[in-house]
Amino acid sequence: MHIIDIDLLHLASGYLLLLLPLGILLWLRVPILNQTLLAMVRMTVQLAFVGFYLQFIFDLNNHWLTAAWVIVMILVADFSIIRGCQLRMRRVVGPLFLALAIGTAIPLLYFVAFLLRGENALHAQYIIPLSGLILGNCLRADIIGLRTLYTDLKKYEKNFESTLAQGASLQETLRPFIRDACEAALTPTIAATATIGLVALPGVMTGVILGGGDPMVAIKYQIAIMIAIFTGSAITVVMAIYLTVRRNFSPGGVLNRDTFATTKVGNSTPR
Amino acid sequence: MQKPALEIEHLSLNLAHQQILADFNLCLPQGEKITLIGRSGCGKSTLLRCILGFIVPDAGTIKIFGRHLTGQSSWELRARMAYVAQEPELNSGTVQANLAEVFAFRNNRHLSKNLTQVPQLLERLLLPHNILQKETAALSGGEKQRIAIMVALLLEREILLLDEVTSALDQRAKDAVIGILRRLEHISILAIGHEQDWIKFADHVVDMSEPQGETTCTSST
Numbered sequence: 001m002h003i004i005d006i007d008l009l010h011l012a013s014g015y016l017l018l019l020l021p022l023g024i025l026l027w028l029r030v031p032i033l034n035q036t037l038l039a040m041v042r043m044t045v046q047l048a049f050v051g052f053y054l055q056f057i058f059d060l061n062n063h064w065l066t067a068a069w070v071i072v073m074i075l076v077a078d079f080s081i082i083r084g085c086q087l088r089m090r091r092v093v094g095p096l097f098l099a100l101a102i103g104t105a106i107p108l109l110y111f112v113a114f115l116l117r118g119e120n121a122l123h124a125q126y127i128i129p130l131s132g133l134i135l136g137n138c139l140r141a142d143i144i145g146l147r148t149l150y151t152d153l154k155k156y157e158k159n160f161e162s163t164l165a166q167g168a169s170l171q172e173t174l175r176p177f178i179r180d181a182c183e184a185a186l187t188p189t190i191a192a193t194a195t196i197g198l199v200a201l202p203g204v205m206t207g208v209i210l211g212g213g214d215p216m217v218a219i220k221y222q223i224a225i226m227i228a229i230f231t232g233s234a235i236t237v238v239m240a241i242y243l244t245v246r247r248n249f250s251p252g253g254v255l256n257r258d259t260f261a262t263t264k265v266g267n268s269t270p271r
Numbered sequence: 272m273q274k275p276a277l278e279i280e281h282l283s284l285n286l287a288h289q290q291i292l293a294d295f296n297l298c299l300p301q302g303e304k305i306t307l308i309g310r311s312g313c314g315k316s317t318l319l320r321c322i323l324g325f326i327v328p329d330a331g332t333i334k335i336f337g338r339h340l341t342g343q344s345s346w347e348l349r350a351r352m353a354y355v356a357q358e359p360e361l362n363s364g365t366v367q368a369n370l371a372e373v374f375a376f377r378n379n380r381h382l383s384k385n386l387t388q389v390p391q392l393l394e395r396l397l398l399p400h401n402i403l404q405k406e407t408a409a410l411s412g413g414e415k416q417r418i419a420i421m422v423a424l425l426l427e428r429e430i431l432l433l434d435e436v437t438s439a440l441d442q443r444a445k446d447a448v449i450g451i452l453r454r455l456e457h458i459s460i461l462a463i464g465h466e467q468d469w470i471k472f473a474d475h476v477v478d479m480s481e482p483q484g485e486t487t488c489t490s491s492t
Contacts (some may be wrong), residue, residue: 020405032376119434158360161325169346176362228300252324 003211015040049257053253057124066124070131074100077139084143086261087244091213095144095243104134107228115224133204133225134232141233142240145185149241152177154254160255168251178241185237186230193226201259202226274337276301276430276459277322282331284317291317292328297477301428304452304460305467309479315463316357318479319432323354335430336374350378354427357463359419361407366418369382369407373422385425392421397447410440418447424455431455433462437469 008271018040025033057065082089111130112121120126153160156177163173195200201209203227208218248259277299283294291314305378307315310491320326324345333340335348358393361369374383393400396417403409410418416436423431431452445454451470452460470476 156360158356159319161323161360162356162360163356164325165323165349165352166349166373166376168376168421168425169378252327252345254325 012266026030026113037220037239043269054128055122057128063122066122068246069124070104072133073128073135074104077135077142079168080139081142081146081240081263085146087146087150088223088258088261089261091247091256092146092244096240099236099239100138101241103138103232106235107134107232110230110231111224115236130225130228136230136234138232141185141189141237143189145181145237146240146244149177150255150259151247152180154260157255164253170249173253174245181228181241182234182237186234189230189233193230196222197227232263275334275335276298276303276331277461278334278337279318279322280332282318282321282328282333284314284321284326284328286326286473292321292331294482295331295461296480299459299461301459302457303427303474304462304472305475305477306473307463307477307479308465308470309481313479315479316434319354319411319434320464321431323349323352323402328393339394352432353423354431354432355416355419355423355434355436356414357416357438359415361408361415361418363408363445365403366405366407366410367403369418370403370422370425373426381424382425382427385427388395388425389421392424392476395451396421397444413441413444416440420451424451428459429458431458431460433460433461433464435463435465437464437466 022033022036024030025036044065053069057069074097077100078093079089080101081096082092108127111126116126160173160177164170197205202222205215205218205222208217208221248256250256274437275298275453277297279295279297281290282295285346287479295318297305299466309315309320317326321328324342326389338344338348340348347396362372366381370386370389374386389403390400398414398417398421398466399416402414407411407415407418411435416439420433420436421450423433433452437448440448451463453472462473464472
């Protein structure tokens with residue numbers, strides 16, 4: 001079975017469908033009309049660009065170019081997380097890149113070496129979409145995890161200091177904060193894993209089916225990708241937390257004020 | 272000659288473009304008790320946070336038992352001090368669980384035998400025994416203060432830093448707390464407290480609203 005291609009003219013007419021939700025927004029005076037229009041334009045431009053670029057990369061199928069594209073994806077994820085958590089770039093950009101790279105590489109290796117195998121497994125057609133899927137989920141988990149951690153550390157500063165004053169080490173003091181951050185970061189992935197297939201058909205499975213694949217093949221891909229997503233998310237969250245924590249605490253165990261991009265507080269870090 | 276428990280020289284600190292401490296000096300000989308007084312915002316609580324290494328001063332030095340307080344040394348030096356805040360932060364869970372947590376820290380494990388003194392201390396602090404089973408969220412401000420004082424006493428530290436720790440207590444409970452602290456002959460105490468009880472309690476009273484001159488740390492015995 002071949003996939004039915006969508007005619008560009010018909011796709012363009014699909015934008016008319018948007019008149020319905022936009023009309024509702026206008027009627028209810030919901031103040032998100034501009035954002036909606038901007039989001040639609042961005043989505044179209046971004047996907048068009050990615051479509052052309054991926055076509056180019058798939059045709060070339062050069063391992064170096066594929067690797068470079070994955071690195072670009074990691075960098076974009078890295079910057080998005082930092083912006084999403086309102087953290088200062090220079091303190092977390094390196095550790096976060098490492099966490100994302102390792103968190104993506106391990107499940108990707110599982111796919112390439114154990115599931116797909118063979119020469120085709122390294123084809124850009126597999127590496128790029130799989131990396132994107134894993135990274136996208138790592139990004140979401142990292143934003144929740146890091147934001148929870150650093151917001152809580154700021155919010156519960158007195159608790160933190162009180163524990164340190166009782167003689168606890170930095171690791172002992174951080175433990176409950178890290179536990180809460182990991183829980184917050186991974187709970188959505190666990191919930192999505194537990195309800196998969198019941199609420200909606202997952203993306204990978206839908207993609208394989210639309211691409212003409214058997215539902216049984218689609219399910220195998222989906223199971224493997226869910227395992228990869230959870231593994232990648234867990235690895236990056238834990239690594240991102242531990243690696244950034246090392247850079248954001250003073251030798252005396254106090255959170256550096258310049259960890260946050262927006263905070264403008266003067267002195268407060270022990271030597 | 273014994274080294275002073277705490278020696279502060281020419282300490283200055285600005286926070287958010289505001290001068291909090293200016294050339295502040297203080298000497299706390301071993302076993303002595305000092306009460307800090309002064310108008311609100313004159314830096315009393317901030318000084319305690321500096322001594323704990325949570326805030327780095329812009330200038331000046333802090334020595335604890337002769338050792339300079341730095342980021343590296345603060346870990347070791349904190350283990351010789353106990354700090355009780357005016358509004359102590361207790362973790363969620365029961366009082367008993369909170370106590371167990373404190374004595375599970377690697378630095379404090381060897382002191383866990385002191386937990387046998389809890390029933391006796393509860394009585395001396397006029398607290399009921401069943402408070403151990405109470406959730407910390409259900410404690411009153413005064414109960415929290417006394418639980419935090421009890422933890423500080425059980426930790427057997429050489430220096431106690433107390434920040435208005437009887438502000439939520441009635442006179443009877445206040446007398447009980449000050450009575451216990453007064454009997455700690457070998458413990459050095461730096462306390463913030465405005466009431467007469469704290470002024471009477473101290474060997475020396477330091478008014479932080481007034482400029483502090485040089486202090487020579489002549490040790491007691």
